[in-house]
Structures are given as C-alpha cells and as structure tokens.
Amino acid sequence: MAWAIVTKAWAIGVKAWVIVAKVWAIVAKAWATAWAIVTKAWAIGVKAWVIVAKVWAIVAKAWATAWAIVTKAWAIGVKAWVIVVKAWAIVAKAWAIVGAG
Known part of the structure; x- marks a missing residue:
C-alpha cells in the first residue's frame, strides 16, 4: 500500500517535472525571441x-559654409x-568748391 502511494506520488512528481521542463522551454524560447527582437531593434x-550624426555633420558643414559666405559678403x-x-x-567737397566759386 505504501509503495503504491509512493509510486503514484513519484509518477505525479515526474509529470510535474515534465510540465516544468516544458514551461522552461517555452520561457527560454520567449527570452531568445525577445532578445533577438531587442538586438535587431538596437542595431536599427x-x-x-x-x-x-552624418546628417548633423552635413548640416554643420553647410552652416559653416553659409556663414563663411555671409561673412565674406558682409565684408565686401x-x-x-x-x-x-x-x-x-568727394562729391560734397566738389559741391563746396562749385558753390564757393
């Protein structure tokens, strides 16, 4: 009688461990999938x-070029x-001479 109970309990324990193993397999697969998605998203x-950064470098270069042009134009x-x-x-002096003359 005791052995029958122990055997049934053992069988239940084995079934429970099989279920736990299946759950852990699902969890592991979910983690692997999640990490794959995160890794791809990170790479993107x-x-x-x-x-x-490249666009900002282009914008910065364009601003520098534009400012150089504006500065030169301003100086001109x-x-x-x-x-x-x-x-x-000179015109005022000439008018002064003409007016004084």
Missing part, C-alpha cells in the same frame, strides 16, 4: 544614430559702403 537604432558690403561714403565726401 545604432544605424539610425549613425545616419543622424562694408568695403562698398566705405567707398560710397568716400565718394559722397
């Missing part, structure tokens, strides 16, 4: 950041205004 994220504009002011000074 890294690629995206590389693209963003200042020189042009200096010439205009000098020309007006």
Whole structure:
C-alpha cells in the first residue's frame, strides 16, 4: 500500500517535472525571441544614430559654409559702403568748391 502511494506520488512528481521542463522551454524560447527582437531593434537604432550624426555633420558643414559666405559678403558690403561714403565726401567737397566759386 505504501509503495503504491509512493509510486503514484513519484509518477505525479515526474509529470510535474515534465510540465516544468516544458514551461522552461517555452520561457527560454520567449527570452531568445525577445532578445533577438531587442538586438535587431538596437542595431536599427545604432544605424539610425549613425545616419543622424552624418546628417548633423552635413548640416554643420553647410552652416559653416553659409556663414563663411555671409561673412565674406558682409565684408565686401562694408568695403562698398566705405567707398560710397568716400565718394559722397568727394562729391560734397566738389559741391563746396562749385558753390564757393
């Protein structure tokens, strides 16, 4: 009688361990799938950041180029205004001479 109970309990324990093993297999598969997804997403994220960095480098270069052009144009504009002011000074002197004459 005791052996029959022990045998049944043992069989139940074995079935329980089989169920536990199946559950752990499912969990392991789920973890593997999740990690595969996370790894792929991470790789995509890294690629995206590389693209963003390249775009920012292009934008920074464009800004630097634009500022260089604006700075040169500004310097040319200042020189042009200096010439205009000098020309007006000459014109004013000429008018002064004509008016005094």
